[in-house]
Amino acid sequence: MATLPGRRPIRGKIRPPSKKAATESLFDTSWPELASAMTTIQQQKANTLSFEEVYRLGYNMVIHKYGEKLYLGIQDLIEKHLKTEAEAKIVPVLSIADASPAEGVELLKAIQRVWMHHITCMKMIKDILVHLDKNYVPQTRLPTIYDMGLYIFRDSIIRSSTHPIQAHLQLVLLNQITQERKGDVIDRGAVKASTDMLLEMKENNGTDAVYTADFELLFVETSREFYRLESEDLVRRFDPPDYMKKVENRLDEEKLRCNHYLTAKTEPKIRLIVEQEMIAKHLKTIMEMENWGLKQLLINHRLEDLDRMYRLFSRVPDGAKELQNGVAAYINDCGKASNAGVKASTQESQEKGAVPGVTVALRWVQEVLDLKDKFDKVLALSFAKDKSFETAINAAFERFINLNIKAPEFMSLFIDNKLKKEFKGKSDDEVDTILNKMTTLFRFLSDKDVFERYYKQHLSTRLLLGKSVSDEVERGMITKLKIECGYQFTSKLEGMFTDMRLLPDTMSSFKDFLDNAIEQPPFDLHTTVLTSTFWPIASTPIPCHFPQNFLTAIKVFERFYTSRHNGRKLSWHPTMGNVDLRATFDSKKHELNVSTMAAVVLLIFNNIPAGESVSYTAIREETKLPDEHLKRTLQSVACGKFKILVKEPKSREIEDTDQFTFNAGFSEKLTRIKIQTIASKVETVAELKDTKEKVDDARNHMAEAAIVRVMKNRKQLDHNNLVAEVVAQLQVRFNPSLTMIKRRIEALIEREYLERAPGDRKLYNYMA
Amino acid sequence: MAQATESEYVTLESSDGFQFVIHREAAMLSGTVKNMLSSSGQFTETTEGIIHFRDIKAVILEKVCQYWYYKARYLNSVTEIPHFDIEPEYALETLMAADFLDIFILVHEKLRV
Incomplete structure (x- = not known):
């Protein structure tokens, strides 16, 4: 340090010891002055004081190590002040609060006034004694002056040991809230000011608000009691939809209450109370209520109420689970009803001896589809597309669908029906929606292989008889199945399509072949060549004795086919084809379109003199057809709408002893008649x-x-x-x-x- | 009541009766002055706009004022900051005043005694 020697004496002058003597009496002289300044501040007359003066007093006391004395002195001063304040301003109001709960707000206001004033004083005192906070407090781990002020307020006013202020304050606050819950208007401002005050004050650890111990606990407990009583009352008096609306209102109210004049931290606690008391305890009651319980809501499609139920139930543990079970039970009931319907009509028709019609199948699938539609809507609009609800609903569907052992067949029949008839004239979108729905149902099936079998059967009929509405839709359905089950599942179905696609090609080459052939078939021959593994046909055709000209035609085609595909074996199935016959009746000529088997049968009558009858056994002998097929064929030509043959005796069933005659007197307006064999229907028991x-x-x-x-x-x-x-x-x-x-x-x-x-x-x- | 808060300046008076009229903003660099002028209590300092320092002599108060302006001038400055010189004979008293006024004069690196 470069200093001039001459300046040293100046430094010597300012040595600390010179002040030590003066400090002996410093506290005794300064303290009364400072104390009276504090009192002046508490009397709200701070404007008569000089900040510098008071500050200097405090500052000097601290630097002269009177920190402890000063701190304790101030503490004592504040304590005394607050005690007199309490007695003067708060205690007189206590009796008012006792007298009438409605007047309780006065107490809140009185406490509030003392509190506000105290806060202001403490802020000033803190500013003045800033040196104490900075230099004395950190060494001692005592609370800062301001915090100390709040503690004193807490202990000598709110938790005063001499006056029951705390109990009264709590009572008034709770009364106010109860009154508001009952619909009265209260002074929210006063309540908010009180809760803010309680929040401002801390426990001794400096972090937990007094609010928690002195108010929140009590509030939560009384609220539980309130809502327990209220929910019991409301459940008795209201329908579930109305009850749920009330619960929802309560939840909103409590949330608003916390936002308005309690604290956000209380919200989850009070919400839990309302949820426990009003929802969790009454779950079953609400769901199973006779009038407008879950079942009625579902039946009547009350989406809004269901949504409310979902939202409320999801709030409590197990609530969602219960609701899912309820929904699943309802679906199960509906499904069981549908299944029972199927059983009933099956039994009914069996008693009559008839085969259960396609209508039963269609009705069942339609019912299931409608139910699914309904629950898709419920899921989307009421259950917020909740994944767990989706799973529960799907599981319920799966359960009852698979309880119906005929489900795979019914579904295939349903699609068959759609593809054969109902899709005619429908837009692509409509068709696609229906197919998509069917795919969803298909997903529920556990016996997918059984479905495949039926689907193949139905598809083959559609393809061979050319009954399908559109090739494109057929392919669309196959694609959907492929997406669901993979290539393996649909490869055979696709193979069927390939066969059908190759058909025109084969036929045109056959024509070319015939142009150069010496031997011509005796009639126009149209052959469908199928790969036997793809199609649902027996590997050996049913025995059938074809007439001579059939055999000639077959020979021609076989020659053609083997010339193109060496080593392939053709077997001829009379069950699937059809024949156009020109028949001469008495009145006019008709063109008959019949199945191949029927043609074989009818052609016998060409060789029979008119009017003579042929016995069933003779026909069987001639055609070699097995009984079951022969009977069905004869039924279609002799017992159906168009009676080409006359059966003796007349009845619906074919017996071995029956006699048949050609019905020469047959007449019909149309020239061209199509005679159908009995179409696809629900299977018989056999x-x-x-x-x-x-x-x-x-x-x-x-x-x-x-x-x-x-x-x-x-x-x-x-x-x-x-x-x-x-x-x-x-x-x-x-x-x-x-x-x-x-x-x-x-x-x-x-x-x-x-x-x-x-x-x-x-x-x-x-x-x- | 004359509201001194509205004034841009504030008057500081030393123990030996000298008055310094300086920018309020500069004086507020002292925590103590800041409390005096902004406390909610409406003390005489706030109402009159004069602060009487009964323990600080004019020489020292002048030094303090100089320092406030020096600090205000170079606060957040990017240019080279010159040294702030304090004569050794006033050093101790200046430091004591700084403590009283709650100014962190000691930690200033450019301070040269």
Whole structure:
């Protein structure tokens, strides 16, 4: 430090010890002055004071180590002041609050006035004694002057040990809130000021507001009691929709209350109370109420009320679950009703001896679709597309759909019906919506392979008889199925389409062939060549003795076909084709379009002298057709709308002893007549059994294939894992039973595809 | 009541009777002055706009005022900041005044005694 020597004495002058002597009496002289200044401030006469003067007093006391004395002095001063304030301004009001709850606001206001004044004073005192806060307080870990002021207020006014101020304050606040809940208008400002005050004051740790201990706990408890009583009363008096509206209002009110004059921190607590008391405790009651419970809401499609129910129930634990169960139960009931309807009409028609009509199937599917539509709407508009609700609803549908063992057949019939008739003239969009809905239902089916079988059957009829409304729609449906179940599922269906596509080609080459051929078929021959594995046809055709000119035509075609495709074998199925016959009756000539089998039968009568009858057995002898087919064919030409043959005796059923005569007197306005064989309908019991056998067969096949696929991959695997993997593979198509898989494994061991590992019987080895 | 708060200036009076009229903003750099002028209590300082420092001599108060302006001038400045010189014989008293006035004069790096 570069200083001039001459300046040193000046520094010596300002040595601290010179002041020490003066400090002995500093506190005694300064304190009364400072104390009276504080009192002046508390009397709201601060404008007569000089800040500098008071500040200097405090400052000097602190730098002369009188911090502790000063702090305690101030504390004592404030405490005394507040006690007199309480006695003068608050205690007299207490009796008013006692006298009438409505006047309670006066108490709030009185406390408020003292509080506001105290706050102002404390701010000034804090400013003046800033040095105390900065230099003394940090060493001692005492609260700052301002905080100390708030603590004193808390302890000597709110929690005063001499006056019951706290109890009164709480009572008044709770009364005010209860009054507002009952619909009265209250002085929100006064309540808000009080809660703000309680929030401002902290517990000794400096973070928790006095509000929590002195008010919130009590508030929550009394609210619980209030809502317990109210909900019991309301549930008794109102329908669920009205009750739910009231609950919703209450929830809104409490939320607003917290925003307006309590604190946001109370909101979740009070919300929980309302939810517990008004919703959780009455879940079952609300749902199962006779009048306008869940069931009635669903039946009457009260979307808004359902939405409210969803929103309220979702608030409480298990509420959503309960509601889902309720909804699922309702769906189950509806589904059971539909299923029962099917059963009833099936039984009815069986009693009459008739086959249950297609209408039953259509009605069932339509009912299911309508139900699904309804719940799609409910889900979207009332349940906010909640995923868990979607799952619950879908599970319910799945359950009851699969309870109807005829579900796969019905669905296929429904689509068949649509594709044959109802899609005519419909727009692409309409068609697409219906198909999409069907795809959704299809997704619910567990026996998808059974559906495939029926679909194939129905599709083949549509294709062969050219009954489908549009090829494009057919393909669209196949594509949808493909998306659902994969390529494997639809490959055969697509193969059917390929066969149909190749048809015109084959026929035009056949024509070219005929142009150069020596031998011509005796009539116009139109052949549909099908790949036998794609189509639902027996591998061996039913026996049928064709007339001579049929055989000639067949020979010509076979020659043509083998010349183009070497090594392919053609088998002729009379069940699927149709023939145009020109028949001469007494009155006029008719052109008859009949099935191939019917043609074979009718052609017999060409060789019979007019008027003579032929017995059933003779026809059977001639055609070699099996009884079941022959009877159906004869029924269509002799018992149907157009009676080409006359049966003796007359009845609906064909007996072995019947006699048939050509009905020469047949007359009809139209020249061209189409005689249909009995169309596709719901299967008879025998057919159902047959289908079931076929399905089981196919399933066994699939299961074995899956087992081999897995084992080929793994080489060695234990039983449980093998079963698990196989089930996973098969589940897309149907629900395999464990015994079935076990049996398949045994069968494969027998055929030496697998072996049990030596030593460990639970382990299988793959044998290459 | 004459509201001094509206004035741009404030008068500071030393113990030996000298008056310094300086910008209110500059004087507010002192925490103590700031409290005096902005406290809710309407003390005499607030109403009259004069602050009487009974413990600070004019020489020191002048130095303090200089420092306020120096600080206000170079606060947030990007240019080179010159040194602020304090004569050694006033150093201790200036520091005591700074403590009283609640100014962080000590930590200023450009301070040169």
